[in-house]
Amino acid sequence: MYRFWSIPRITRRAWKVWHRNLVVFFRTWKVNFFPPLIEAFLYLFAIGMGIGTYVKEIDGIPYVNFIAPAILAISVMNSAFFECTYGSYVRMYYQKSFDAMIATPLSIEDVIAGELLWGATRSVLYVIIMLPVLAAFGVISFPTYLLAIPLAFLGGLMFASIAMCFTAITPSIDTLNYPSFLLITPMALFSGTFFPLTLLPVLFQYIGLAFLPLTHLVAIMRMLTLPALTGLLVLHLIWIILVTAVFYIVAINLMRRRLIV
């Protein structure tokens, strides 16, 4: 039985993989910078201004301000998750990039760690692009919203790690659709994003808090952008750190099991 929880040996060389992805990202920056920008506008107009006309406010907060942190959190989730599922799978399976990299002093642990760091960085970049748009609409508060940037890295690392676990076990690129539609899409809707978690039946509230990573990310993000900081932030943060640590280790071990035979 392979040990999924053994601590992987990662060196600083992981940053070389991260750097490779960064270079590719900025080489095609026009394509890459456009989606988060458009996404921010689309959500703000469709849901914020559209639905917001009817739903004036939630718990005394203007509706647009209520969903602004959710837009950021969903973007963190999507960018890291899709980068480390479809993106990593293409690099691993179709481009054979991982095979090429492990023929150099890089180990498979370095390569996967680099991919995960990159997934998290992509989340950070998306948040950095979206923040000015949201700030321009006056729906987030300075200066606490700046903390969304480091939070994006942590949240991104969590979703990148979860994504990489699926990439490590998926038989083909098509089956990656299952986690996308069965996990990511429902999570984007039911994690206290567009309506408060408290509207759900109590059982679902507990399930959301116990198992849905986005719930915790949205909660912290909202505390930062409203701002409405409470002691609960620490609990949410601890939940995210623990889950990130577990999936980060498991993801690397699963990938090692898949690629090193």
Next chain:
Amino acid sequence: MFYPLLTGTLDYCLPQVRDFYGNISNHWFIGGAQIQVIIEAQDLKKTFGDIIAVDSISFSVKKGEVFGFLGPNGAGKTSTMKIIACVSPRTSGAIRVFGMDPDNFPAEIKMRLGVVPQETNLDPDFTCYGNLFTYSRYFDIPPDIAHQRTQELLEFVQLQEKKDVAIEKLSGGMKRRLILARALVNNPDLLILDEPTIGLDPQARHLIWERLKLLQAQGNTIVLTTHYLDEAARLCDRLVIMDNGKILVEGSPVDLVKQYVGEEIVEVEKTEDVLSCLSGKNIPFEVIGEYVQIATGSSRDVVRTLFDHCSPHKVLTRPATLEDVFLKLTGRKLRE
């Protein structure tokens, strides 16, 4: 960079030699020259579930030689290459590359390796230049040196005009040449080539052969696998022929041909006359399809006998090749 010295790490598998000062050394001395061992494998075994890919093989590769692994598909050549290249752990047995164990010092070993994989795995997100430059980074090569080296290597494989061309725009031959260049970015001490000229036209093959010869002349050690037996005969100083995970024979191409086939081959069209005549004269032969093959030290004598006594139709004589050895040892049955 710390490299454990070759000396002292191989005590169990190398003959011990005392040098001038009486110190035990693990270098082999032949004709006064010091022969360093680059790869030393003992009872190397690799299994995938129930399948035994590499079945307790032992071999050693010395500094500066071109060493070939030949064998039909599924013989265990690529598995052996992957163990040497530190990307696939062995199941059992011992192996040292530069005196280091791939299980314990993969990064240190890989730092000094150049690998040409069987599958083309160039990075499609970069140009030719970008591929070599990015690869250099993985070896901790500083950017200015990487830039210079990349230019030199593109010239070395005659791709300087394709410098800024995307990978998908390259022909198969150009891709293989670029992969060879990529394997050289770190100035490797050992080159591992898995089917380096697979699917190439004769021009591209000759260019790669010429480059490999040049690299050997510069003192590089090269380990390669190939299906092309003319390629093996041309390039390899020594080679092994593998089948079903085992090494069948080892030696220089010339010696192997002499030992297992002979000097020359006489091929004669198969007729009843020829068959009964050869049997009558006690000349050993082998029937291959419509032809009868006679391996011999002197084709002149065999041909004379044939014409004098057997009334042959078509007769052809040719030097024996590695291909004859290969087919003799591994059989003519298709493998896949």
